[in-house]
Amino acid sequence: MLKYKIAIMHERWLYRCCASLRTSSVIQLKKMKRIIVLYHLMIMFLLLSCKEKTDLTSNACGTEDPASEIEWISKIVAEFEANQTLSFIELYSYEGQKIFLIAHCVICSDGLTVACDCDQNTVCKFGGIAGFNTCPDFEEKAIFIKDIFRIK
Secondary structure: OHHHHHHHHHHHHHHHHHHHHHHHHHHHHHHHHHHHHHHHHHHHHHHHOOOOOOOOOOOEOOEOOHHHHOHHHHHHHHHHHHHOOOEEEEEEEEOOEEEEEEEOOOOOOOOEEEEEOOOOOEEEEEEOOOOEEOOOOHHHHOEEEEEEEEEO
16 A cells, blocks of 8 residues: 555656646747747847948049049149148038038138039038028938048
């Protein structure tokens, strides 16, 4: 009889152990499923939040040296060198296109700064006697690429 009770106790103990193992493995599986789902949601969020790649190469208008190879820019550079006032030409990426920011006189209180595309079309105007600001989002959206010309 004693052997029978020991056998029953042993059987119950095994059942309890196996039951606890079964429930813990089920809980672990549920946790793993949650982790996998969260991982996939995070990857999907990262992929969907990627912005369009902006071309930040210094190649502007098909040339590496626009100051000497683009005619209208080389004329402005010659004018800047002749005047010797604080002036600059900078290359930016703005709204998907390369533009040149041209400041004829940095220290002039009514100096006009113009942003032009490769074909010399005016994209934006800043300052001047009239106080232009035709691109109020320029500072947030424009990405500086490089200096084309600068007189300090």
